[in-house]
Amino acid sequence: MQLITSMRSALTAGVAAAVLLTGTGGAVAAPAALSAQATAPSAEATAPAAATTRSAHSAYGRLGPLAGLSAERLATGDLVAAAKWGTGGPIDDPAREQEVLDAVADQARRLGADPAATVRIFRDQIEASKVVQRGLHRRWHADPAQAPTTRPDLDEVRKEINRINGELVRAIARSPHARSAPYCAPLLTVAAARVRHERHLDGLHRVALARSLRSVCDGA
Template sequence: MRLMPFLLCFIVTLLGCSSPSQPELKPLLAAIGQRLDLAYSVAVHKWDNGLPVEAPAREREVLQQVQAAAHDYGLTRERAAAFFADQIEANKIVQYGLIDRWTALGQRPPQHAQDLAKELRPRLDMLQARLLFELADLDRKPLHDCPRQLTDALARYASDPLRHTALVRATAQLCVER
């Protein structure tokens, strides 16, 4: 009888350790997070230069690039394009949110501005390959109860509401049957 509380505690501890980590999601979420981090610098550039958040020509270019590269990663053109359309929309959520904050304050926080074409886009382009690789890797090992695992992972991955919303948007189609 005295052993029972100890055993229950031990079992609960084991169960707690086995499900919440979502190691399969960590590399992809880390890459998505890096892309969202760059959205801050993109927003600074757009704020400083009076540019709109929307960049339809650039978005088409990115989607064409990932569709062309999809086969190299074992992805369909449609899967790659849908995933990157989500990344683009998530980045716009961050940019709109930040620009709205800065507009309310009347200024943006002090930060060294980076050139969009020469500094930021090359970094975004380099992340494309990593994101495609991680997406393909995740697709090769389907998650049990993917929506629940993704929701749990996102809850732990971002504490800022703007970033959390962007992550939810960026991962909107991860659990879609392929």
């Protein structure tokens, strides 16, 4: 039994490595350890590995949009931070947060998705946005020259957030199998790395992106 479990673990790692090498357009390299596990599979493992690799590629295609939309939502955190800057208003807004959670749960139910999983993921999205907002406010306090000189209309910003929320709920609804797959975590790591690379995220937004994706994989 222990041998079978070890073989399954090695297969999962090998599949993730294969997706890293072929599914990212070369933006992110596979870790050497995973690449080593992916080489020279046994004859008995070849057929299952091929099927699992196809499944992993499909899963990566579902997880990529979740990472991309999460980064897009985080970008609105910059605008929210600027809208609140200098107003004395708090970063935390429990009423607004509950409004968002109720809305995404309702949309998930209408799409036939799991509302509890959707709410769990969105709680992380909200906390990640607050990571950005707090981080920017600290930065602007420390160096007022970096602070925004204009204040965005928060109502307009929230319209954009609501648009992204809708897309993100649909992406969650399309990805239940990918999010429950045993290789979800490594594939999501690759997707996030690609987003960081493509969007040139700074340290603050990298940390926030990781926070936003914490509950994407079931059992994470």
